[in-house]
Amino acid sequence: MESLFRDGARAGCAAEAARFLAPLAPSSDGAPAALSARALLERVFALAPRAWMRRMPGRETFRWPEDGGLVVKRFRGGERRDWWYERLRGAVRSPGRRECENLRDLAADGFRVPRCYAWFEERRALLPVGAARSGLVMERVPHRRTVRDALAEAGAEERAEWSARLAPLVARLHAAGWYHRDLYLQHFIVSDAVEEPVLLDVGRARRERAPRRRWLVKDLAALLHSAPPSVTRAERLRFLRGYLRERGVDGTRALRAWARDVAQKERRLAAHAPRHVDPAAS
Numbered sequence: 001m002e003s004l005f006r007d008g009a010r011a012g013c014a015a016e017a018a019r020f021l022a023p024l025a026p027s028s029d030g031a032p033a034a035l036s037a038r039a040l041l042e043r044v045f046a047l048a049p050r051a052w053m054r055r056m057p058g059r060e061t062f063r064w065p066e067d068g069g070l071v072v073k074r075f076r077g078g079e080r081r082d083w084w085y086e087r088l089r090g091a092v093r094s095p096g097r098r099e100c101e102n103l104r105d106l107a108a109d110g111f112r113v114p115r116c117y118a119w120f121e122e123r124r125a126l127l128p129v130g131a132a133r134s135g136l137v138m139e140r141v142p143h144r145r146t147v148r149d150a151l152a153e154a155g156a157e158e159r160a161e162w163s164a165r166l167a168p169l170v171a172r173l174h175a176a177g178w179y180h181r182d183l184y185l186q187h188f189i190v191s192d193a194v195e196e197p198v199l200l201d202v203g204r205a206r207r208e209r210a211p212r213r214r215w216l217v218k219d220l221a222a223l224l225h226s227a228p229p230s231v232t233r234a235e236r237l238r239f240l241r242g243y244l245r246e247r248g249v250d251g252t253r254a255l256r257a258w259a260r261d262v263a264q265k266e267r268r269l270a271a272h273a274p275r276h277v278d279p280a281a282s
């Protein structure tokens with residue numbers, strides 16, 4: 001990615017991003033106009049969609065153009081814990097930049113994710129979290145349902161097929177050092193174009209050489225917590241067994257230990273409404 005620093009703002013754009021950003025920066029002859037990082041940020045934050053895909057304090061998500069193939073995410077500030085996590089590792093990124101770079105890195109690792117075309121961020125030395133703005137422009141993946149929707153509509157045989165598809169995918173994600181931190185079934189969509197589920201909402205995801213077991217447990221608990229009621233206890237255990245087998249963990253004792261820890265975490269998740277779940281996931 002190309003990085004720019006101008007007037008307290010930064011942006012990163014893939015070389016081909018101009019044609020996708022044309023609706024944000026039309027010129028008199030219809031060709032994409034060149035934008036500084038500051039101009040891109042201000043123009044994106046000036047957009048006023050008629051409908052929101054998701055809107056909550058500090059975060060807005062919408063399609064742009066409203067009948068087109070882009071998704072814009074805008075952030076005001078960020079989470080202090082993420083700021084400290086990245087500062088301790090030597091590189092602090094805004095929520096917009098972090099999600100865009102996570103999408104890029106997940107794609108490089110072979111995972112199906114939306115393509116990010118640009119990120120932008122406002123840099124304020126005295127406000128590391130505060131009110132600084134950031135965002136990203138990414139591909140909208142055409143789809144009609146999430147994996148949770150698919151499971152809710154499926155019979156036992158089709159649910160088994162989904163389990164057999166998801167277990168190695170999640171195991172591969174964790175084996176690559178990634179943990180999502182919000183790995184709900186709503187964040188897997190069933191793309192109209194590809195068979196493998198597409199992973200969304202990766203802004204809080206992290207990649208480490210050896211993630212702590214508790215983060216993997218949380219991902220698994222979030223998946224099972226978000227499963228529809230039609231998914232039986234036996235099917236949940238079958239998914240967990242398949243995941244562990246893909247990770248090279250076998251044996252009844254290991255299965256029981258993981259099942260116990262995942263169930264405990266699932267009960268804690270059920271005790272409160274997760275802040276970061278996007279029910280629409282579209």
